[in-house]
Amino acid sequence: MKTHMGTQIFSWPAAEPAPPFNANSVHVWAWNLDRTPLDSDWQVLSESETVRARRFVHPQNRDRFVCAHSAMRALLSRYCGIHAAEIAFSTNAYGKPKIQYQTDAEPIHFNLTHSAVLAALAVSREYQLGIDIEHVRPIDSDVAEHHFSPHELLTLGRLPEPQWLAGFYRCWTSKEALLKGEGLGLNLPLDGFDVEVNPQLPPALIAVAPQTNIQRAWTLVELKPATNFIGTLAIHDPAKTFQRTSLRCFSFRR
Numbered sequence: 211m212k213t214h215m216g217t218q219i220f221s222w223p224a225a226e227p228a229p230p231f232n233a234n235s236v237h238v239w240a241w242n243l244d245r246t247p248l249d250s251d252w253q254v255l256s257e258s259e260t261v262r263a264r265r266f267v268h269p270q271n272r273d274r275f276v277c278a279h280s281a282m283r284a285l286l287s288r289y290c291g292i293h294a295a296e297i298a299f300s301t302n303a304y305g306k307p308k309i310q311y312q313t314d315a316e317p318i319h320f321n322l323t324h325s326a327v328l329a330a331l332a333v334s335r336e337y338q339l340g341i342d343i344e345h346v347r348p349i350d351s352d353v354a355e356h357h358f359s360p361h362e363l364l365t366l367g368r369l370p371e372p373q374w375l376a377g378f379y380r381c382w383t384s385k386e387a388l389l390k391g392e393g394l395g396l397n398l399p400l401d402g403f404d405v406e407v408n409p410q411l412p413p414a415l416i417a418v419a420p421q422t423n424i425q426r427a428w429t430l431v432e433l434k435p436a437t438n439f440i441g442t443l444a445i446h447d448p449a450k451t452f453q454r455t456s457l458r459c460f461s462f463r464r
Contacts, residue, residue, distance in 0.1 A: 220436050225460035234456045236334045238341070239326060240435040241281050241462040243274040244327040251298040251464075254295040278329040281464055282322050289318050289333055306393035321390055328439055337452060340391025342383040343433060343441035349378055357382070357400045358407075361417070365407040376409035379440040384413045384430055387444035392424055405430070414440050429456060429464035 224238060231237065256265065259279050266272035285296035290309055298310040299321045311317060326345035333339075354366055357426070362381050369377045384405040389398055402422030406414040411432035427448035433441030445452050 214348045215341060216442075218460040222433050224461040224463060226463065228285070229458060229460075231289060231335070232456070233331075234336050234451055234453070236332065236337060236443070236452070236457045237341070238330060238332045238433065238435075238457070238459045239285055239462045240328060240330040240343075240459070241277075241464065242327055243277045243324060243329055245277060245464070247273050247276040247280065251276050254280050254283050256298070256332070274327070274329075276323065277464070278322065278324045278436065282320075282331050285331055285333070285462060285463075286318070286320060288405060289320075290315065302393050304394050306390065323386075323390075323441070325439070328436055330433070330435055330441065332443055334445070338391055338393075338446035340387040340389065340444035341433075341441065342386035342390060343435060343439055344379055344383055346375065346379055346438045346440055349375065353377055354381070357385070359401040359404050361404045362407050369408065373409055376440070377407045380409045380413060380432075380442070381405055381407045383440055383442040384415075384444075387430065387442040388415060388424065388428060391428065391444040391446060394423070398422065398424060433459070435459070435461075 220240060256391050263272050263275050266275060283297055286297055287294040298312050299307040301307050309317065316335060318333055318335050319338050320331060321339045321341045322331050323341045323343050325343050328343060329343055330343050332341040344423050354363060358381055366377050385400060392398065399422065402419040403415065403424050404417040406416060413432050415426065415430060418424050418426060427446060429445045429452055431443040433443055435441060
């Protein structure tokens with residue numbers, strides 16, 4: 211099912227309201243950022259988010275930030291039962307956010323990503339998450355040489371030319387999703403671990419250097435939320451309880 215939303219054609223069905231959310235469920239929402247924020251979007255932002263938004267030099271980037279964060283709050287409100295404007299976040303030392311609870315409510319894990327006119331949010335009660343989506347556009351090979359491991363570069367170089375760009379984004383989004391899931395940001399050497407580069411194979415964490423502080427218990431899932439977008443979802447699953455049937459993806463309308 212494809213749903214027209216702004217300038218994008220989404221690959222995922224729309225879902226209103228949020229579907230049942232079981233202990234092992236993982237939900238991924240995507241939405242379009244190509245619109246002017248409403249007053250209600252600004253009103254649910256925290257003071258710090260408002261300050262960040264107003265620092266953007268370009269109005270388009272400001273508007274996309276507001277639309278990304280207001281929709282994230284609206285969605286998280288459904289899962290945690292806190293009004294969107296009252297959700298408070300704290301961050302770890304590297305900036306990964308989590309919800310601050312005033313009661314003993316069951317916490318949820320979440321991760322936000324946005325690229326160009328598209329945003330996506332992954333949510334789970336059971337699993338730590340990392341997600342990255344990227345708008346597919348031509349990339350200079352120097353970018354790969356500065357960010358990929360020797361094994362990844364070797365695999366990328368062996369791909370047929372028509373697959374090179376898809377291989378680049380498979381590698382890039384997998385690495386970004388893992389870094390975001392670990393909550394280490396760019397403080398983890400990008401060449402300290404290897405991921406699957408071949409776009410014809412499922413995404414995977416292949417190897418981790420001994421000195422690299424990254425866990426092995428990550429399941430990676432390919433995401434194709436919209437035309438000309440590629441993504442990867444990283445799910446921390448040391449007990450191996452996650453099943454692909456527990457993952458559901460939806461498009462969100464504002």
